[in-house]
Amino acid sequence: MSSAPSAQPAAPGDAAAGAGSLRIESLRAGYDRMDVLHEVSLEIPEHRFTALVGPNGAGKTTLLRAITGLIPTSSGITYLGERKLTGRSPESIVATGISLVPEGRHVFPNMSVRDNLALGAYLRPARVRFEETYEEVCAMFPILRERARQSAKTLSGGEAQMLAIGRALMARPRLLVVDEPSLGLAPQVVTRVFQTLRSLADRGVTVFAVEQNVRQILQIADRAYVLSQGRIVDQGSARELLDHPEIRRAFLGM
Numbered sequence: 063m064s065s066a067p068s069a070q071p072a073a074p075g076d077a078a079a080g081a082g083s084l085r086i087e088s089l090r091a092g093y094d095r096m097d098v099l100h101e102v103s104l105e106i107p108e109h110r111f112t113a114l115v116g117p118n119g120a121g122k123t124t125l126l127r128a129i130t131g132l133i134p135t136s137s138g139i140t141y142l143g144e145r146k147l148t149g150r151s152p153e154s155i156v157a158t159g160i161s162l163v164p165e166g167r168h169v170f171p172n173m174s175v176r177d178n179l180a181l182g183a184y185l186r187p188a189r190v191r192f193e194e195t196y197e198e199v200c201a202m203f204p205i206l207r208e209r210a211r212q213s214a215k216t217l218s219g220g221e222a223q224m225l226a227i228g229r230a231l232m233a234r235p236r237l238l239v240v241d242e243p244s245l246g247l248a249p250q251v252v253t254r255v256f257q258t259l260r261s262l263a264d265r266g267v268t269v270f271a272v273e274q275n276v277r278q279i280l281q282i283a284d285r286a287y288v289l290s291q292g293r294i295v296d297q298g299s300a301r302e303l304l305d306h307p308e309i310r311r312a313f314l315g316m
């Protein structure tokens with residue numbers, strides 16, 4: 063895999079914070095004026111693979127929705143590098159360099175694979191580089207080129223996940239946010255998807271992934287946070303957390 067969409071060059075002035083780093087300070091957000099997230103603070107370092115784990119209903123998807131502007135926040139501040147995200151529209155947040163791969167993938171089954179990819183490049187800066195980025199994404203996921211003209215419904219679950227990741231990469235993000243990438247996939251396919259996320263981080267895209275497959279994600283991520291009932295209850299290097307007695311008991315059945 064020789065080429066991949068590389069992180070955008072840092073704009074002058076945002077080198078200090080790391081233009082692809084995400085910082086969340088005391089975030090509260092939820093639905094119908096009921097907070098699901100309580101004072102969540104975390105830092106996602108640039109060019110690293112950070113995982114977020116936690117039980118069902120902990121608020122993981124809600125956190126990703128709040129980061130990407132899909133739900134409003136009731137308090138707290140979020141920054142990508144030195145740029146404040148709080149209060150921006152989802153489209154403006156995409157423009158700062160954040161792409162979301164949503165839970166359940168949401169590829170459009172009746173559209174071609176190539177047209178699904180094109181949807182990821184709808185903002186002008188990405189659209190003018192469509193052919194270049196398309197080549198890079200197809201170099202990473204050759205199956206997407208092979209199936210370019212077929213409708214997305216012909217893809218297997220793993221291939222559809224590659225398409226969903228590829229579509230997010232078409233925006234040339236600095237930060238890729240992924241919700242439950244392993245959902246519904248066979249074990250070998252999960253390994254491939256996680257390795258893809260790993261190699262993206264190694265090539266300069268900051269990766270933040272929510273995952274239920276705690277053991278495998280902690281084996282491949284750099285750092286992790288644990289969210290429980292809307293609060294961050296633990297954090298550290300992925301390796302440390304993998305050996306943590308409480309994590310082993312709560313998530314790994316040991």
Ligand SMILES: Nc1ncnc2c1ncn2[C@@H]1O[C@H](COP(=O)(O)OP(=O)(O)OP(=O)(O)O)[C@@H](O)[C@H]1O
Nearest residue numbers: 093094098116117118119120121122123124125274
């Ligand atoms: N659209 C919504 N409207 C109202 N409440 C919601 C909505 N989406 C989620 N919730 C509630 O917010 C809480 C957190 O849900 P969320 O989907 O963020 O959890 P999660 O950690 O992603 O869970 P899972 O592991 O099952 O995906 C839950 O109590 C859920 O019922």
Ligand SMILES: [Mg+2]
Nearest residue numbers: 122123124165
């Ligand atoms: Mg979820």
